[in-house]
Amino acid sequence: MNTLTLRRPRLRSLIAFAVLAFSMASMYLQSTIISSLISLDAADDSNTRKVQRRRLIHVVSPFVAKNDTSLFAPLSDEQFSMLVSIRNAQRDFNNTTTMTNASSFDSVLVVCAILSDEYDTLHDVLAPYCQRISTLSRHTGTEYPKLLPNTKLTFLQDIVDAGTSCVEHNDEDFYLMLTNADICLTSNFFTELSQDLARSNRTALSINRKVLPKSELNISSSVIDKQSTPHSAAQKVWQQAHDLIDRGEYKTHGGYDCFIMHAAVVKSFNFGSQFVGYPFWGTNIDFALHIMAKGYKNVRSKGTSWGTYHLGNDNNWMPSNMLNPDDGMMTEWKGFRNEDLAYLAFCPVMGYPPQDRITLQNAINCGKWFRPLANDTSQKVPAFVNDGHASVYLKRFAKHLNFTSEGLPIVRWKRKSNPKMRQNWIQKWG
Numbered sequence: 001m002n003t004l005t006l007r008r009p010r011l012r013s014l015i016a017f018a019v020l021a022f023s024m025a026s027m028y029l030q031s032t033i034i035s036s037l038i039s040l041d042a043a044d045d046s047n048t049r050k051v052q053r054r055r056l057i058h059v060v061s062p063f064v065a066k067n068d069t070s071l072f073a074p075l076s077d078e079q080f081s082m083l084v085s086i087r088n089a090q091r092d093f094n095n096t097t098t099m100t101n102a103s104s105f106d107s108v109l110v111v112c113a114i115l116s117d118e119y120d121t122l123h124d125v126l127a128p129y130c131q132r133i134s135t136l137s138r139h140t141g142t143e144y145p146k147l148l149p150n151t152k153l154t155f156l157q158d159i160v161d162a163g164t165s166c167v168e169h170n171d172e173d174f175y176l177m178l179t180n181a182d183i184c185l186t187s188n189f190f191t192e193l194s195q196d197l198a199r200s201n202r203t204a205l206s207i208n209r210k211v212l213p214k215s216e217l218n219i220s221s222s223v224i225d226k227q228s229t230p231h232s233a234a235q236k237v238w239q240q241a242h243d244l245i246d247r248g249e250y251k252t253h254g255g256y257d258c259f260i261m262h263a264a265v266v267k268s269f270n271f272g273s274q275f276v277g278y279p280f281w282g283t284n285i286d287f288a289l290h291i292m293a294k295g296y297k298n299v300r301s302k303g304t305s306w307g308t309y310h311l312g313n314d315n316n317w318m319p320s321n322m323l324n325p326d327d328g329m330m331t332e333w334k335g336f337r338n339e340d341l342a343y344l345a346f347c348p349v350m351g352y353p354p355q356d357r358i359t360l361q362n363a364i365n366c367g368k369w370f371r372p373l374a375n376d377t378s379q380k381v382p383a384f385v386n387d388g389h390a391s392v393y394l395k396r397f398a399k400h401l402n403f404t405s406e407g408l409p410i411v412r413w414k415r416k417s418n419p420k421m422r423q424n425w426i427q428k429w430g
Contacts, residue, residue: 056105056190056260058086058177059163061113061136061154061276064121072230074121077219077237078182078311083129084234085184085241086110093190104197105175108190113162115139115152128231134162140275140358147335147357156271156281164266176266180257180276183209183308184238186245192306193260196299204265204293206286207258207308210250210301212241214312241309250309252302256282265293268389272369278359280366283349287411288384291396322352323417332357333429336364341430343367345422348401348411353425370409380407 062083065076072080090108112130114122116137126133140153156178163176175197179185197205217240219233228236244250269292274281289296301307321329333341335357344350346367354360370382380403385393402410408419 053107054105054173054175055171056108056175056177056194057111057163057166058108058179059111059113059159060086060179060181061159062122062126062181063115063152063154064118071228071233075125075230076182077234078184080230080234081237081241081311082179082182082184083126084231084238085186087129088187088238089185089189092187093194096191102198103194105194109166111163111166113154113159115154125230132166134165136162140361143273144361147361151358153275153277153358155273155275156285157273159276160266160271167263172263172267174263175260176263177260178258179308183257183310184241185308186306187242188306189308192304197260200295200297202293202295202297203262204289204296205260206256206289206296206298207260208255208298208300208302209253209257210245210307210309211253211313212244212250212309212311216244216249217241217311219311237311241311245309250302251313252300253310253313256286256298258308259285259289261289261293265289267386268292268392269384269386272384273365274362274369275365278362279354280347280349280363284366284369284384287349287400290400291393292385292389325353325355327429329355330429332360336360336430338426338430340364341426343371344426345408345419346371347422348409348419350422351417353429372407380409382409 060082062075062079064074065072065079068074068076070077075083087110090110093108109132110130111132111134112122112126113134113136114126116135119133119135123133136154136158138155138158140148140151140155143155144151159178160176163178167174193205196202217237219237269288271281271285274284286298299307301309330353332355341364343364344367347363347370350363350366354363369384372380373383380397381390381393400412402412404410404419406419410419
């Protein structure tokens, strides 16, 4: 018998077994490597979740200053000072901040929302300060051509939309910040704000400004210098302003002109037809945030080393004899339709009867913003609450808002008017 013939089947079996064993070992090794890589990726994802990149979008709405022929034209000195202060605060933030658990955002995007018919005049002036320049197609003059033909005040919702239009697709984790066009920031503003939001876990914040005495700023001397540019002059004003703040030489202001909101809050309510520059938009937003934003707080700049400030006091718009004006001061009411004036009864933050038609129109818009859209008076959900967010409002509103038997809203905080007073004003001057 041939021995080689007997051994060949056994040899083939051994070879097949070796091949199978090698294949199984390779598969096991490959599986182990893949599992290790997945574990590493999971760990990386976990670390990413712990320190997540988040952006703050700061929106301002500069405008061409009428009849301003100074060095700062086409802007005013307040607006140019605002731009310089924002850029300085942004640079300070970029130089000192890395995204950690002690900070709530790691980058700041400055958006300037301007009227489309002022784009050519303002673009080159704003470009060094604004990372985005958005145009707004409407203003009070286009929307109220008969009542407010010579005005160009921008609508708050349009300014907000200019900011959210910069959000990357599906990004629902950002902060939106709104300030008036003449509100300046301290150099450490963004750094301190990021840390404050992280410590407090707030979803919204508003900041009242410091009021600096304009007589102490020597703005004219900065402008007279023949070597001055608008930026260098505003930079000198910025330094003088910080010197005053360091010495505590400022007063406080009770108005609202700086708001910071998380994306979830921005999506929960709308800003209606309210426009900036005239009452009562700031008080309204403050009120809405008390209800719609978890942990919302109003911070007084006086008690902080950071915050916002304004050059001079602009309270000269306050009407004289506010609660009991003479009939001769209320003639502007006759230019409005009674059905529009009826909305005034729904504006609970209106502390006095407006004497000028611009404030009166904004007060009417306030009433439209507060008035419930649904006929179901048992719900009483105001028009400012967006679809899908009524449950948040209904859970929290009772602490801040009440209603009369006619369904008219009453703010539980101390105010200088009530629904009956507002109805009397309509009957008397409408």
